[in-house]
Amino acid sequence: MGVMSYFKSPDAIKAFFEREGQKVVYDKNQTFVRPDDPRPWVYVLQEGLVAASFNFENGTKCILGYFIPNTVFAQNRSFYENDGGGLEYTTVTKAVIYRLHRDTFLKQVENDPAFNREYLHNVSQFRIFTTDRAICLAENRIHNRCIRWLMLMANYYSEPVGKGSRIIIPFTQGTIAEFLSVSRESVSKVIHSLVQDGHISIHRKQITITNVARLRDLLEA
Amino acid sequence: MGVMSYFKSPDAIKAFFEREGQKVVYDKNQTFVRPDDPRPWVYVLQEGLVAASFNFENGTKCILGYFIPNTVFAQNRSFYENDGGGLEYTTVTKAVIYRLHRDTFLKQVENDPAFNREYLHNVSQFRIFTTDRAICLAENRIHNRCIRWLMLMANYYSEPVGKGSRIIIPFTQGTIAEFLSVSRESVSKVIHSLVQDGHISIHRKQITITNVARLRDLLEA
Numbered sequence: 001m002g003v004m005s006y007f008k009s010p011d012a013i014k015a016f017f018e019r020e021g022q023k024v025v026y027d028k029n030q031t032f033v034r035p036d037d038p039r040p041w042v043y044v045l046q047e048g049l050v051a052a053s054f055n056f057e058n059g060t061k062c063i064l065g066y067f068i069p070n071t072v073f074a075q076n077r078s079f080y081e082n083d084g085g086g087l088e089y090t091t092v093t094k095a096v097i098y099r100l101h102r103d104t105f106l107k108q109v110e111n112d113p114a115f116n117r118e119y120l121h122n123v124s125q126f127r128i129f130t131t132d133r134a135i136c137l138a139e140n141r142i143h144n145r146c147i148r149w150l151m152l153m154a155n156y157y158s159e160p161v162g163k164g165s166r167i168i169i170p171f172t173q174g175t176i177a178e179f180l181s182v183s184r185e186s187v188s189k190v191i192h193s194l195v196q197d198g199h200i201s202i203h204r205k206q207i208t209i210t211n212v213a214r215l216r217d218l219l220e221a
Numbered sequence: 222m223g224v225m226s227y228f229k230s231p232d233a234i235k236a237f238f239e240r241e242g243q244k245v246v247y248d249k250n251q252t253f254v255r256p257d258d259p260r261p262w263v264y265v266l267q268e269g270l271v272a273a274s275f276n277f278e279n280g281t282k283c284i285l286g287y288f289i290p291n292t293v294f295a296q297n298r299s300f301y302e303n304d305g306g307g308l309e310y311t312t313v314t315k316a317v318i319y320r321l322h323r324d325t326f327l328k329q330v331e332n333d334p335a336f337n338r339e340y341l342h343n344v345s346q347f348r349i350f351t352t353d354r355a356i357c358l359a360e361n362r363i364h365n366r367c368i369r370w371l372m373l374m375a376n377y378y379s380e381p382v383g384k385g386s387r388i389i390i391p392f393t394q395g396t397i398a399e400f401l402s403v404s405r406e407s408v409s410k411v412i413h414s415l416v417q418d419g420h421i422s423i424h425r426k427q428i429t430i431t432n433v434a435r436l437r438d439l440l441e442a
Contacts, residue, residue, distance in 0.1 A: 052355050057442045064352065064360040086356070109341070120330070123344045130351035131285065135275050135307070137358035138283040138402040153379065181359040221278045 009070045010044075010118035016108055017044040021098035026091045033089035034073055040102040042077045052087050062177045066092070066157060066169050072122045074102070092170070092209070120147060129156055137181060145180050146190040147218045150200065150220030154212040165212050170205030205215060230291045231339035236330055238265040242319035247312045254310035261323040262296045269316030270390060273308050274399070284400045286354060287313070287378060287390050293343045295323070314389070328408055350377055358402060360395050367411040368439045371421065375433040386433045391426030
């Protein structure tokens, strides 16, 4: 559990990006990758928080995940032409990012065993995260979808605080709704009851889960 | 497009599994990986079709994806303790599978560059697939979710037939519903209208998409 044990710090990758890459700094709320942007960058986030989201035809948006420091991520279609693309990346806070051209990146994956190992780990972890993410969205009942969201946050984006776990991503009811692809009203109701029952507490945009081990028991059969 | 260009045949991996692995043959409808099964296998599917699904607390099931020949896949928690697990793998048809112990597999990933390249490609493609899968589930409107299901099938699991594309996975309305995590009744209605309007045709369990390039236009704003 906890962030650091999960997305392990990719030291060889970071060192290479800091040496060979281009440093870019974005203010908060900047969309720096658009769905059809053709530039073939690979990124390492050094500081800050980035949301990856998808825009539907009717203008609603679903946040699929977040990049936290030390994660490696690529532009749509950087590696594969048949990557459906369509994701956009937006800074949630001010972000410091290093970027490298795909070709330079892939050459290093080929030639540096430590770099290769870290990248394979990174991709594998994202694969597991995205599977858990899909399971969360496959849950039809809003109450259970909210519980699975908390389980996901506990597993991938949290740090221990006392006996609880604090989610390191700031959430409003609006962003929870965008993450769960449901209406703000229905999220509001579930969140209210979780707070009332003492399962979570919210201070500004910081959510603390009282007891991660007991989340699973809150799933309704 | 098309299966073969997408999940490229991992020749080095296949040769290694055929030489070092254990060959297992399963009849159709056999669940050979259960959510809490601790055995650390890595698999290559040689022949047949395997569904990966998740069971919810209320007994409903969501099919997350399919493994087709030449894909490499691992048991829950084979690689990472924090893999939430919970997926089960079930044969859809008779399947011929090679399996290897995780440690043997990972050693080969370290030591054989061709093996490494193919495995990284495989994991990356699954990562992209799973993102598209999550986007499909994030779509709330049943009509659009069905269209995104067809787009997903066209992109990952189809072969050209005449001017159309045939989905290589047999689907009933029940399995479409399990894939989309919606009721069979609502799927039935959308499928019926897609057939009526000539966008798809169904022969036994084989679905042919008339014009893949026009699927996107069917998404309702």
